[in-house]
Amino acid sequence: MDDIFERFETEVKRGVIQVAVMCLLEKERYGYDIIKSLKDTGLGIEEGTLYPILRRLEDEKLLASRWVTEGPRPRKYYTITAYGKEIRGKLLGSLKSIGRAVDRLENEMNGVN
Amino acid sequence: MYDDMIDAYIEEVTEHMGHGQSKEVARELRTHILDSADALAAERKVPVDSRIVGEVIDKMGPAEKIASMYPAQKTILDHNPIKALLSLAGIAFAFLMVLLVLEVVAPEVVNLAIPGSNPPQAIFQVILSVVGALALAILVIAAIFLCMYIYESRLKTPYEARLKAFERGLLDAGSPLKAAGTIIATIIWLVLINVFWSRIPFIQSFTNNNSNAVLVPLLSDQFGPFLLYINAIGIAGIVIAVLYVIVAQKWIPSLLESLMSLSSALLFIWILAVFPFNTGLSVGVTALIKVILAVVVVGCLIGAAKQIWQAIKFAMYEKPEKGNAV
Numbered sequence: 047m048d049d050i051f052e053r054f055e056t057e058v059k060r061g062v063i064q065v066a067v068m069c070l071l072e073k074e075r076y077g078y079d080i081i082k083s084l085k086d087t088g089l090g091i092e093e094g095t096l097y098p099i100l101r102r103l104e105d106e107k108l109l110a111s112r113w114v115t116e117g118p119r120p121r122k123y124y125t126i127t128a129y130g131k132e133i134r135g136k137l138l139g140s141l142k143s144i145g146r147a148v149d150r151l152e153n154e155m156n157g158v159n
Numbered sequence: 160m161y162d163d164m165i166d167a168y169i170e171e172v173t174e175h176m177g178h179g180q181s182k183e184v185a186r187e188l189r190t191h192i193l194d195s196a197d198a199l200a201a202e203r204k205v206p207v208d209s210r211i212v213g214e215v216i217d218k219m220g221p222a223e224k225i226a227s228m229y230p231a232q233k234t235i236l237d238h239n240p241i242k243a244l245l246s247l248a249g250i251a252f253a254f255l256m257v258l259l260v261l262e263v264v265a266p267e268v269v270n271l272a273i274p275g276s277n278p279p280q281a282i283f284q285v286i287l288s289v290v291g292a293l294a295l296a297i298l299v300i301a302a303i304f305l306c307m308y309i310y311e312s313r314l315k316t317p318y319e320a321r322l323k324a325f326e327r328g329l330l331d332a333g334s335p336l337k338a339a340g341t342i343i344a345t346i347i348w349l350v351l352i353n354v355f356w357s358r359i360p361f362i363q364s365f366t367n368n369n370s371n372a373v374l375v376p377l378l379s380d381q382f383g384p385f386l387l388y389i390n391a392i393g394i395a396g397i398v399i400a401v402l403y404v405i406v407a408q409k410w411i412p413s414l415l416e417s418l419m420s421l422s423s424a425l426l427f428i429w430i431l432a433v434f435p436f437n438t439g440l441s442v443g444v445t446a447l448i449k450v451i452l453a454v455v456v457v458g459c460l461i462g463a464a465k466q467i468w469q470a471i472k473f474a475m476y477e478k479p480e481k482g483n484a485v
Binding site: 081095 | 172183184186187188189190191193194195198215218219220222224225228229230
């Protein structure tokens with residue numbers, strides 16, 4: 047049962063994390079900083095999985111990045127692009143409507159029971 | 160120390176990446192692991208050591224999983240101008256291959272180096288042929304891409320599972336469905352060729368000046384002796400299809416099938432040597448049919464090689480097929 051729950055949660059989270067990352071990148075951030083913020087908002091993930099997501103979003107021109115080599119370690123900073131903002135708006139709308147639909151279904155289910 | 164642990168993890172993640180991507184991913188992951196280790200050590204008020212780094216690496220997730228989540232790196236071949244150039248090169252190569260086959264099977268049509276011919280006229284004909292062949296090739300490729308696009312965008316998702324199951328059924332060597340299809344198709348073409356072979360019409364010439372195309376018989380009495388061999392190959396095909404279903408050792412029918420393909424190749428080479436059966440066919444039509452026969456010979460040889468390889472695989476990894484195998 048735990049396996050089923052974990053698999054389901056991973057599938058749902060995969061999409062949500064992408065939108066969450068796009069929201070966080072209104073301000074320029076680097077990987078570790080993004081993970082901390084995700085954890086603070088209750089969206090903890092396996093830390094390594096963030097980087098492929100960032101790479102994918104960057105390949106799709108939704109994010110832009112630059113390396114900053116000053117400081118103790120080189121860091122890759124990400125920020126959302128104008129195109130990314132447009133897509134983010136649509137994704138947020140879609141997530142909200144899914145949330146409302148799930149709420150309605152839950153209410154119906156409780157009413158029946 | 161812990162650097163080795165970090166290196167080993169990063170190496171596992173970046174193992175199958177291209178050089179550029181691997182370098183950047185390694186740099187980013189290393190920074191993250193060290194940042195995270197610093198934070199964890201500070202929280203526990205201890206120095207960074209192997210235990211802390213090990214814990215951070217555990218929180219990163221399995222290296223294989225992370226590696227599989229990265230999108231495939233784009234190579235230079237993925238860029239549109241390079242793709243277009245490659246496509247054009249492919250079309251030119253295909254055209255040259257056709258020209259080469261024509262030169263071998265019907266040199267009179269290619270007419271590239273006939274002594275005493277008028278060079279400008281020969282070159283003009285070749286240019287016209289090249290442009291025509293290229294236009295045809297582009298049309299065919301465009302049609303293929305259109306089909307692929309329609310399949311990808313409209314049909315793939317809803318029907319993917321069903322198509323895969325159907326494909327598995329056809330590919331399964333012992334599939335009764337496949338055997339039935341082969342037997343029915345073989346019986347149909349055997350009946351057709353035995354009954355109608357002397358009446359198969361074919362257009363006499365594609366460049367006939369008359370507005371009405373003239374149809375002539377494709378085959379003459381000279382073709383009669385070949386029927387015996389064609390029937391033998393057809394019956395062998397039916398027997399092999401049945402053997403695939405009833406015999407557990409699939410390498411036996413597979414090997415027989417490769418022998419049948421080799422026999423077919425020899426038969427078509429023989430037919431190619433005797434062709435044309437009807438001298439009424441124009442040079443162009445004869446050449447076209449010879450090219451088709453040559454392609455069939457190559458196809459039979461490729462099929463034979465594939466079946467021999469399949470027989471070897473069956474012999475090495477054979478396990479009894481589910482269903483009707485005995």
